[in-house]
Amino acid sequence: MRLTRRNFIGTGIATAALLHAPAVIGQSKPKVVVIGGGAGGATAARYLAKDSGGALDVVLVEANPLYTTCFFSNLYIGGFQEFESLQHGYDKIVAGGVTVINDLATAVDRTAKTVTLAGGQTLNYDRLILSPGIDFKEGSVPGWSLDAAEKMPHAYKAGPQTQLLKKMVEEMPQGGVFAMIAPPNPYRCPPGPYERVSMVAHVLKQKNPKAKILVLDPKDKYSKQALFEEGWLKHYDGMIEWIGPEFGGGAVEVRPDTMEVVVEGTAQKVDVCNVIPGQVAGKIAQIAGVTDDKGWAPVHPDSMKAKADANVYVLGDSSAQGDMPKSAFSANSQAKVAAMSVRGELLASKVFPAKYSNTCWSLIAPDDGVKVGASYQPTPEKIASVESFISQTGEDAALRKATYEESLGWYAGITSDIFG
Incomplete structure (x- = not known):
């Protein structure tokens, strides 16, 4: 299927309709804190608020009031995108019921289930989602x-x-x-x-x-x-x-x-x-104590739950999950699985079997786009690739142009899916 903004978002809407959970009445709302406002964290926060129907107290912690996507930033260097087109705010996520705090998370106490922010605020959580990207x-x-x-x-x-x-x-x-x-x-x-x-x-x-x-x-x-x-x-x-x-x-x-x-x-x-140095999980994942000796956070393949703590999830670049590349598409896909798992645990909503997908587009020259991607499923050991594809050498110019145009539709669709 060729990805466009309409069918990319449409898939998410259809899933949301299946997974919607009613509000819990007569008790305090379970609290979910999400750290990192990129492709993984912002998606998870938005879907948790939207699909729980207001039954969860969702807080998103992100240091930057405007998020600049690393994906498509090469096209800015090449002159194919304006810098402003890479920047996205959180107004629509806030309008969707998420509390957004522009601050830096500096500590996690997994025993007390608290997150401390640079500004001195302490947040309690029932579930914690970490999606802090990379550090060097x-x-x-x-x-x-x-x-x-x-x-x-x-x-x-x-x-x-x-x-x-x-x-x-x-x-x-x-x-x-x-x-x-x-x-x-x-x-x-x-x-x-x-x-x-x-x-x-x-x-x-x-x-x-x-x-x-x-x-x-x-x-x-x-x-x-x-x-x-x-x-x-x-x-x-x-x-x-x-x-x-x-x-x-x-x-x-x-x-x-x-x-x-x-x-x-x-x-x-x-x-x-x-x-471009060697990389490890974002610092807060290391501070939280959920990373291994290689610097990444091992997770359970069927949920993105950290192996170190059943109340913590790790998404996107920071996770050690198996075959999926560290990409925005992967993080967005993983966030939806994690959000579904969190709602299942806190609200007893239905949890469907996890499925993941990814595509990475690259522009080589004007109208010369290529791609690689795969579908994935959890196994007991890892998230495993089950079906893959890649552009071929020698493709004609029309196909390469169509691949580039497909990537533009994907960027519009995924940023709308992430940020609302």
Whole structure:
């Protein structure tokens, strides 16, 4: 089925009609606190309020009054989207019955079932949903830290960093060098770094055609590799050089003060360096004590409930769940399963078997879009892929254009589903 805004939202509405639960009268409402207002958290909060018919007290904690989507931010770098189109507020979620608090969650007491905010407020909960996205693994790229992000931006949490990277690319000297330090697995949005390379190449092809792009990668292979390589050869021949671990891509040091990258002991001057570090679950998941020694939060595949605590759920990028990639589509899909499970526990509403899905679109050049995706079901061990698809090399221009247009419809649909 081709996804459009109408049928994407329509699926959610039909599900909501099946799952609607009446309000509980004569007793205080069960309390659900959701931390993180992105694709996972905002979806979970909105569906909990909507489908419970007001029977739950739902609080969404998000530090930013405007949420900037990381998904589609590469298209802003490439000049295909305005920055404002990535930003979404919470007015409709509030209108739907959710209390939104713009503050930072700093502590979780799982014994007392409380969340403490930076402003000093303490929130009680019956169920806690964590969807804080990612944080960066300290020391994963020698020479780089968050203090260096103004010189070598990561732009992997969308916002000012995204704007900074775009500005740097556009102001590169003629014939200059753009370097990307790609992240090790697992990380947010597997095709994301390579779509970004494509978008940077698109800008440079117009403004700076003799510029070069180096991709220094610790991985032997990456998502949609054949599709990106085909597209780079077709649209940006000679501009992009991918250097895998065999040739030093996995042993890179950076020197932000001198704008150098060091590969196997050899320093090279660059003009722009996009460092995408190794990643772990968002900090509050670590503070809550639900992460493992790899930095991610293991969850039960049939509900997204944290294995460390039956009263806590972890969604999206922070979760260790199995085969699903860390993507907005995945987080949105997982949020609906978690919301259904929470309502089943707190309101005794019907819980249907969990099903999950994901699609990741990437733009390589104008009207040259590709995609990969799958359907998933829980097994005792993990969320497992049961059926998958991917764009093929050699597809005609009309199909690639249709794939790109499909992604535009998906973005409109999913942001409406998330934020109302």
